[in-house]
Amino acid sequence: MTLVGECLSPHVTMAQRDHIRLEWRMPYRVLERTRQVAWTCFCRASVYELCEGGGQAFLRRTVQLDGKPTAHETSPCSISEARVIWTALLSGRAR
Template structure:
């Protein structure tokens, strides 16, 4: 994903959601893995930030909506890491939300 002209960040921005996108089920955060690391993320210049999280061969997408009063976090279910990476590509391209 190209960077926006008005942003000095180095992380990608998500594309506009596509009409035929795959809707993801967003859940309240829950302890899914004992150890997890963020392996990719979108630019924090926008109110909604996405992260690809991985651990123990599995992965999920975390979505954070930033507000003046704080932030709200949701996450998807777990997938095998290769499937989570494919969903991540869908999020970036607007084909999944």
């Protein structure tokens, strides 16, 4: 996790060779009300968010290409599990 230039949010580190592949799905709004508790810098093509609500959490990936953002999400899991996955994502151990 590094800060670049004047960016205030972290950037995702390059994926490690033996990284865990996350299953990204189309958003399906299982959790009615969620809030973003952490996110990566918006200066990159892919932006990641850690979202929590109702005792569960998931990660959201938004790819911003050609002015058409496309979002995908992981399946909901416990908040503690999602935070472990978030840390792995930032460090390049998951993608």
